[in-house]
Amino acid sequence: MALGCEGLLTLTIKMRVSPEPSLFKELVSLMKRYREALNHAIKVVIENKALSLGKAHKLLYSVLKERYGLPSKVAQDCYREAIAIAKSWLGNPNRGRVPRARTPRIWLTHRYSYRVRDSYVEILGGFRLRIIGWDMRYDNYPNGDAILLFKDGKFILGISKRVLKPAKYIPRGILAVDINERQIVIGNGKIEYRFETAVRRALHYKQLAENLQKRYSSPKYNAWLRRRGIVERRRYFHRKARNIVEDCVKKVSHTIVSLAKQYQYAVAREDLTNLVESLRKLPKEHRVSLLILSYRMLEHWIDWQCEKNGVPLIVVDPKNTSSTCPMCSSKLIENGYRRLRCSRCGFEANRDTVAVLNIEKRALIKMWGALTPLNAPQMTDVAPNR
Numbered sequence: 001m002a003l004g005c006e007g008l009l010t011l012t013i014k015m016r017v018s019p020e021p022s023l024f025k026e027l028v029s030l031m032k033r034y035r036e037a038l039n040h041a042i043k044v045v046i047e048n049k050a051l052s053l054g055k056a057h058k059l060l061y062s063v064l065k066e067r068y069g070l071p072s073k074v075a076q077d078c079y080r081e082a083i084a085i086a087k088s089w090l091g092n093p094n095r096g097r098v099p100r101a102r103t104p105r106i107w108l109t110h111r112y113s114y115r116v117r118d119s120y121v122e123i124l125g126g127f128r129l130r131i132i133g134w135d136m137r138y139d140n141y142p143n144g145d146a147i148l149l150f151k152d153g154k155f156i157l158g159i160s161k162r163v164l165k166p167a168k169y170i171p172r173g174i175l176a177v178d179i180n181e182r183q184i185v186i187g188n189g190k191i192e193y194r195f196e197t198a199v200r201r202a203l204h205y206k207q208l209a210e211n212l213q214k215r216y217s218s219p220k221y222n223a224w225l226r227r228r229g230i231v232e233r234r235r236y237f238h239r240k241a242r243n244i245v246e247d248c249v250k251k252v253s254h255t256i257v258s259l260a261k262q263y264q265y266a267v268a269r270e271d272l273t274n275l276v277e278s279l280r281k282l283p284k285e286h287r288v289s290l291l292i293l294s295y296r297m298l299e300h301w302i303d304w305q306c307e308k309n310g311v312p313l314i315v316v317d318p319k320n321t322s323s324t325c326p327m328c329s330s331k332l333i334e335n336g337y338r339r340l341r342c343s344r345c346g347f348e349a350n351r352d353t354v355a356v357l358n359i360e361k362r363a364l365i366k367m368w369g370a371l372t373p374l375n376a377p378q379m380t381d382v383a384p385n386r
């Protein structure tokens, strides 16, 4: 999901839809063929740098129609989507493997390939799907391109919409976010909340996947056993780990931004770019890759939720946030497990609380250019949400 520009945001509105039972099989079969065709098209577009419609058309149009049996218009949508995917992959400096679509799907170009009428969507090829429920808040905004997915036996239609960015309020204070491997701590001089990260839970599934691979890579096992079922199971564990992290990140960022909005605070987070870069240099273990995933997703989702909800966002320099005294800026010394103390002014707190207060302080300086007096921290220990 990309952040919008020039006062507009692109949102995807998701809705469940359901085809007429008699066309169910045909639609699923088309979407499966589309998925295969799309994966082929992505490869061809990237290999040949065919990023213009003309070039992609020449290379792909007849193949997509003949080999994958796509109707003409659907074949056009298919290479159009492949170009969009290839562009965003090529533009990502940290790109991994060539992206692949896994879910049966179909891309629908705005105005040509689908239209919404009353409580139905009509899509190219004469399919008519009933809309089961949707978010009506955005009904007044025009529809953009859409994607129909077939996931866990359900059809989900995602329609992109360009909506006006909500205006940002003038914040009454700061809600600082400190992120570490185990916890996400949010607060300021008055409040503090803690959330567990999902890294440890996700790691469990990564390990299951690895054990499975080790066990079945021995030549003692029959080839048939090594094949499909095991591969599927391993993939399931990896996907599960990713979903756990994503789920947790989405929930926590939603909570952070809602809380900020409720109290009219600005959200302040550290710039994690350098941290992520230094993690990338470490040996590739599951724990490290989950941390990178989790940090990058957190930045993305916090920023995105702020944009969407009109919550001001301040990104601060993370240097020494958990080793400097938030009261007098001296260097803190260790004073027991995760506790720090200032030998100059006597301030003492947990490491994460120190980080939160320093992030708040830096955000205040960044926002107002000068430091307004901080309230002495009153520890309010609130039970985390899980």
Ligand SMILES: [Zn+2]
Pocket: 325, 326, 327, 328, 329, 330, 342, 343, 344, 345, 346, 347
């Ligand atoms: Zn101090």
